[in-house]
Amino acid sequence: MDPSHITPSTVAPHEYVITAIRAQGAGGQNVNKVSNAVHLRFDIRASSLPEDHKERLLGLHDHRITRDGVIVIKAQQHRSLELNREEAVRRLQELVDSVAEAPRERRPTRPTYASRLRRLQGKSQRSQIKALRRSLPE
Numbered sequence: 001m002d003p004s005h006i007t008p009s010t011v012a013p014h015e016y017v018i019t020a021i022r023a024q025g026a027g028g029q030n031v032n033k034v035s036n037a038v039h040l041r042f043d044i045r046a047s048s049l050p051e052d053h054k055e056r057l058l059g060l061h062d063h064r065i066t067r068d069g070v071i072v073i074k075a076q077q078h079r080s081l082e083l084n085r086e087e088a089v090r091r092l093q094e095l096v097d098s099v100a101e102a103p104r105e106r107r108p109t110r111p112t113y114a115s116r117l118r119r120l121q122g123k124s125q126r127s128q129i130k131a132l133r134r135s136l137p138e
Helices: 026-032 049-061 079-100 112-134
Strands: 018-023 037-043 070-075
Touching: 018 049, 018 079, 049 079, 070 079
Parallel strands: none
Antiparallel strands: 018 037, 037 070
């Protein structure tokens, strides 16, 4: 990555740990010998990300984030260890980028005059229908 493209939300390579593991699933005889899947671990609290990014990341309800605030990403899509490593880093960066921009604050709105009238009109129509169903007292 070019140093000029580094932003505050760019994850530095020294902040995550990648370990090679055995991939699951079919793969023939080679799968028993070669560790070609990767586990990427990234500690959110110990990272150099801005505090607001950390808070939003920790607030996500994502199964990849542990209770301790560590992101665990498993990549085993490719047969190559290097491609899986790049895939894991790319997915980590996507997760960090997803919280980089603060969500817009919701401004509460009020119902329009016409929608209030429609609601009340519907209620009175329903009331009339139910009133006609009642039996008359004798």
